[in-house]
Amino acid sequence: MSSVAFTNIKTLVTNDVIHDNGSLGALNGASVVVEDGLIRQISKSVPSGVDRVIDCTGMTLLPGFVDSHSHLIFAGDRSAEFASRSQGQEYTAGGISSTVAATRIASDAQLIGNAHKLLDEALLSGTTTIEIKSGYGLTEKDELRSIKIAGQFTDETTLLAAHVIPAEFTTNPDGYVELVVESIIPKSRAKWIDVFCDEGAFTPEQAETILRAGIAHGMLPRLHANQLSAGKGVELAVALNAASADHLSKSTTQDIELLASSNTVATILPGAEFSTYLEANLGRRFLDAGATVAIATDCNPGSSYTTSMPFCIATAVSLLGFSVEEAIHAATLGGAKALRRTDIGQIALGKKADLVLLSAPSYIHLAYRPGVNLIHSIYKSGSAVTTWKK
Numbered sequence: 001m002s003s004v005a006f007t008n009i010k011t012l013v014t015n016d017v018i019h020d021n022g023s024l025g026a027l028n029g030a031s032v033v034v035e036d037g038l039i040r041q042i043s044k045s046v047p048s049g050v051d052r053v054i055d056c057t058g059m060t061l062l063p064g065f066v067d068s069h070s071h072l073i074f075a076g077d078r079s080a081e082f083a084s085r086s087q088g089q090e091y092t093a094g095g096i097s098s099t100v101a102a103t104r105i106a107s108d109a110q111l112i113g114n115a116h117k118l119l120d121e122a123l124l125s126g127t128t129t130i131e132i133k134s135g136y137g138l139t140e141k142d143e144l145r146s147i148k149i150a151g152q153f154t155d156e157t158t159l160l161a162a163h164v165i166p167a168e169f170t171t172n173p174d175g176y177v178e179l180v181v182e183s184i185i186p187k188s189r190a191k192w193i194d195v196f197c198d199e200g201a202f203t204p205e206q207a208e209t210i211l212r213a214g215i216a217h218g219m220l221p222r223l224h225a226n227q228l229s230a231g232k233g234v235e236l237a238v239a240l241n242a243a244s245a246d247h248l249s250k251s252t253t254q255d256i257e258l259l260a261s262s263n264t265v266a267t268i269l270p271g272a273e274f275s276t277y278l279e280a281n282l283g284r285r286f287l288d289a290g291a292t293v294a295i296a297t298d299c300n301p302g303s304s305y306t307t308s309m310p311f312c313i314a315t316a317v318s319l320l321g322f323s324v325e326e327a328i329h330a331a332t333l334g335g336a337k338a339l340r341r342t343d344i345g346q347i348a349l350g351k352k353a354d355l356v357l358l359s360a361p362s363y364i365h366l367a368y369r370p371g372v373n374l375i376h377s378i379y380k381s382g383s384a385v386t387t388w389k390k
């Protein structure tokens with residue numbers, strides 16, 4: 001048994017209702033004891049008899065960020081597309097195909113190396129759990145290898161073979177749906193099944209076929225919905241009890257109310273809103289309706305090339321109508337709920353000690369000091385980490 005105590009914590013964010021003092025359950029001057037990777041004690045007194053003490057005077061301790069939406073298995077560069085979009089070019093689903101071409105010709109080592117570099121970035125900005133999607137292969141071989149690579153880094157793997165219709169199937173989109181259902185899903189070992197259900201991507205009918213096939217093979221559903229246009233995605237996600245519906249930029253009032261009354265988390269992607277200039281004040285509408293809200297990076301080379309959850313928190317506050325507390329809650333416990341995880345996202349007894357120590361006296365600094373790296377150290381299961389490991 002090894003134990004470590006974090007003591008004299010200026011601000012401790014627990015997300016624990018037992019210690020509720022506002023939505024984050026923030027405490028001042030507390031200590032946290034971790035034993036064998038789990039939170040064992042939260043107290044005002046300084047504990048004794050522990051193996052190691054980390055003095056957190058003047059600092060903030062919070063749960064590690066849970067990034068429930070990322071696309072990290074790819075090759076290629078789309079900075080020119082971003083530059084032209086910044087000059088008024090509209091964002092469409094079509095840009096994905098340039099990444100697909102680069103990904104198909106990349107070696108496994110290139111894809112693994114690129115993913116690991118991005119995961120190290122994510123970790124060093126405080127992310128301790130991440131979901132990773134496939135979706136830049138769009139052939140049986142390339143989708144299955146993307147899932148295999150993602151599985152080296154996380155258990156939260158998502159098959160997104162239905163990201164866009166690949167060029168070879170432009171005139172026969174249902175032929176591609178059949179390939180996904182008949183050949184890719186049965187061989188994939190992904191935990192989650194996802195579809196980009198939107199204009200220029202997959203119709204709600206195609207999405208339903210694919211999600212149901214995934215469910216039949218033991219996968220759990222989640223869905224990209226209402227990013228580019230309002231459609232039936234939210235209805236479908238709720239009907240299938242999806243863990244999360246993501247993007248939601250063009251959601252109608254009806255969609256928002258439906259999500260709020262469901263078991264499906266509304267995942268808002270501030271990086272995508274920031275990079276593609278979509279909907280301001282988006283989060284507020286879901287929060288006011290009472291939906292469970294998560295924030296994730298959507299890290300991908302086209303519409304949100306950031307791995308930084310602190311950036312997403314700052315953007316959610318400045319652009320999307322979140323309070324600081326709501327944004328941090330959404331980036332931790334909200335993300336955990338979007339992955340149906342009960343062991344992470346909180347500093348509470350028995351939870352995994354995935355922790356972020358900030359060189360700041362308050363969590364407010366995460367939004368108050370945008371673009372500044374405030375991370376002092378990161379802990380997974382109570383151990384300090386500096387590079388991503390599963």
Ligand SMILES: [Zn+2]
Pocket residue numbers: 069071224298
């Ligand atoms: Zn996405």
